[in-house]
Amino acid sequence: ELVFGHQKPDTDAIVAAKAFSYLQNEIGFDTEAVALGEANAETKFAFDHFGEELPRVIKTAANEVKSVMLVDHNEAPQSVSDIADVEVTHVVDHHRIADFATAGPVWYTARPVGCTSTIILDLFTENDIEVPAKLAGLMASAIISDTLLLKSPTTTDFDVNALETLAKIAGIDANSYGMDLLKAGTDLDSKSDLELVDGDAKTFEL
Numbered sequence: 001e002l003v004f005g006h007q008k009p010d011t012d013a014i015v016a017a018k019a020f021s022y023l024q025n026e027i028g029f030d031t032e033a034v035a036l037g038e039a040n041a042e043t044k045f046a047f048d049h050f051g052e053e054l055p056r057v058i059k060t061a062a063n064e065v066k067s068v069m070l071v072d073h074n075e076a077p078q079s080v081s082d083i084a085d086v087e088v089t090h091v092v093d094h095h096r097i098a099d100f101a102t103a104g105p106v107w108y109t110a111r112p113v114g115c116t117s118t119i120i121l122d123l124f125t126e127n128d129i130e131v132p133a134k135l136a137g138l139m140a141s142a143i144i145s146d147t148l149l150l151k152s153p154t155t156t157d158f159d160v161n162a163l164e165t166l167a168k169i170a171g172i173d174a175n176s177y178g179m180d181l182l183k184a185g186t187d188l189d190s191k192s193d194l195e196l197v198d199g200d201a202k203t204f205e206l
């Protein structure tokens with residue numbers, strides 16, 4: 001099975017896929033984390049920093065697998081282009097649930113917290129699986145990114161506690177590393193006007 005986040009992936013979309021895939025493989029599934037677009041500068045900084053390889057990018061899923069797992073999104077317009085042709089078996093998400101239906105039963109974990117990686121840390125704990133140090137660093141990066149270092153209005157106590165736990169496992173100072181990470185993501189020189197405006201856009205059907 002393939003595990004992926006939304007199109008125009010942010011750090012959480014890519015990291016949550018990697019973390020959830022790791023967890024599912026530990027539980028006994030056979031999954032691979034992939035991405036629905038190139039990683040942005042912030043995400044690349046995080047993967048460089050912790051010496052991890054970025055997931056490969058896919059355009060379609062049905063040519064490879066029959067079923068998929070979604071993280072950090074659930075709405076079809078934000079997902080893989082041929083989402084209608086595959087079965088969704090798992091979703092882990094912190095966004096509104098809209099336009100979502102499956103033919104069969106589904107593992108669905110939705111929580112109104114600041115970051116999907118915050119939810120996934122709880123899933124590791126529930127399943128009694130340890131988070132490897134490098135992965136913890138990536139998950140901390142996702143929380144820092146989604147919550148702007150715990151400053152965004154979407155930040156919850158769950159995110160604060162998760163970041164503290166993950167930073168300890170990764171052996172990083174969340175504040176100083178977090179500033180470096182967010183700075184890496186705001187390198188405007190490397191982007192065109194359109195990329196700046198469109199970079200963090202999500203697709204909605206109204």
Ligand code: MN
Nearest residue numbers: 010012013072
């Ligand atoms: Mn996201």
Ligand code: MN
Nearest residue numbers: 012072115116
């Ligand atoms: Mn997110």
